[in-house]
Amino acid sequence: MRLINRRPGRGAGRLLSLLPFAATLVAYLVASALRRAENPDDKLLPSFAAFGEAIRRMAFTADPRTGDVLLWLDTAASLERLIVALAIATAIGLVLGVAIGLLPYVRSLLGAFVAVISMVPPLAILPILFITVGLGEAAKIVLIVIGVAPPLVRDIALRVGDLPPQQFIKAQTLGASTWTVVWRVALPQILPRLLDSLRLQLGPAWLFLIAAEAIASESGLGYRIFLVRRYLAMDVILPYVAWITLLAFLMELALLALQRRAFPWFAAARAEA
Amino acid sequence: MSTITIRNVWKEYGDLVVLEDINLEIAPRAFVALVGPSGCGKTTFLKMLLSEELPTRGVIELDGAPIPREPSVERGVVFQRYSVFPHLTVLGNVLLGRDLQAGGVRGALFGRVFGAQRVAAEKEARELLTAVGLAGAEAKYPAQLSGGMQQRLALAQALIARPKVLLLDEPFGALDPGIRTDIHVLMRKLWHERALTVVMVTHDLSEAFKLGTRVVAFERRRNEPTDGGRYGAIIGRDIQIWPTRVAGVQQRSDQISASGRDDPLPQSEQRRDDPALNGAAG
Incomplete structure (x- = not known):
């Protein structure tokens, strides 16, 4: 039988998907054990016991100087920035994206401009942000917005354009105005697609967040990682990375669940189109 | 006419x-x-x-x-495809013709009829759905309907706008x-x-x-x-x-x-x- 026609059974499929995770874990354990056999004080690949100790210290013990539990402090600071920035970017994406996708005049006015703007590497203008809006929260949020909003605008404009033109004609024959076409026809069909775009932008959003925190911040997950890097504290960095990955993964799952719950029609409609 | x-x-x-x-x-x-x-x-x-x-x-x-x-x-229209709105239920699709013609600031803003008008519109929509043979399917989404039923829905939707x-x-x-x-x-x-x-x-x-x-x-x-x-x-x-x-x-x-x-x-x-x-x- 050809390889393209061979399919794993359910159990085998599960097992296969777990395999890379297990392999990574085993590779780490072996490498860590080898290094620590040579040098018990090795900092590069700490043991799981060391991780446990670091997690206890960062996540469950108040910092002796400030009285804060650092992991939660960092998580709250980072999530606040991320969520505020994503909310702003989503609002920009929806308003501009629907306008560009639906209104020929706005498309002529802004289409090319947004296409060019979205090519500007956001990290390259981070210094400009620090100079103009200072080193505070605003700079970090603006960086994420600048990084995430243009692709959202373009994606939503494209998806509005992908809606069958018959729908807009039909709505007009039923008496719709431009605004009610937006409100009753375009927006409700764009929202589930927006959640898809947002999911894809989570990666870049985290990237910009951590970059901004690494450079100028007093709290946040990215700040902590780059702070303890000075002490080669891999026992803190790796759990932080795992925690960030988990958070991003949970956000993705939440967006997927929201899409399923709030737009029950969407999966079937997408399958049909 | x-x-x-x-x-x-x-x-x-x-x-x-x-x-x-x-x-x-x-x-x-x-x-x-x-x-x-x-x-x-x-x-x-x-x-x-x-x-x-x-x-x-x-x-x-x-x-x-x-x-x-x-x-x-x-001038109402029924296309071969994409005549009905996938995000609205069967009833919602027919009501749309009334909703989009709703008067007043609230009607123009939300594209929806409210109150007694809505009750009347729903009654009319249900009658139309019965006339095209879609009674009982009011709560379904178009993707759950067969092609023929979707076109029946499209006819009802077009006709409610008179x-x-x-x-x-x-x-x-x-x-x-x-x-x-x-x-x-x-x-x-x-x-x-x-x-x-x-x-x-x-x-x-x-x-x-x-x-x-x-x-x-x-x-x-x-x-x-x-x-x-x-x-x-x-x-x-x-x-x-x-x-x-x-x-x-x-x-x-x-x-x-x-x-x-x-x-x-x-x-x-x-x-x-x-x-x-x-x-x-x-």
């Missing part, structure tokens, strides 16, 4: 002439079937009746006044033959019951003759590649498309519109197998 007058209408895309000097007067309550080979401009013609496209030259009038330059409520003219763009072309026969019965019933002038584009000649009071055939007199698209389609008579059948059928279909009785024509399934017919309809 209204007269459509098409006077000296041309449609050109740059050098390409699609339609050439079309003149047509469609009587109130007529059921006009537009037929013709692929690419003859019959759909372009329908789009102009809808104002989805504008004539290059000439005028289209509805009851003596030029039609608006954009789609409007007096259009004077109903434009149909190959509305039943994608349906299985049996389902198509059922929906033909419904279509004729709706046309009898409501004050509608219907213009239907179809590539199915038997459908055209079965439903129409008038079959208009579009035709390109010259379609040589060397012409460079300088000659658009004109209205040939139906006789020119299918001479032997038209006269008798046209008489019969005239009878239908005069008496309002149902169609005594033979079942279309027998005719659909006719290879010559299939060739002409392509």
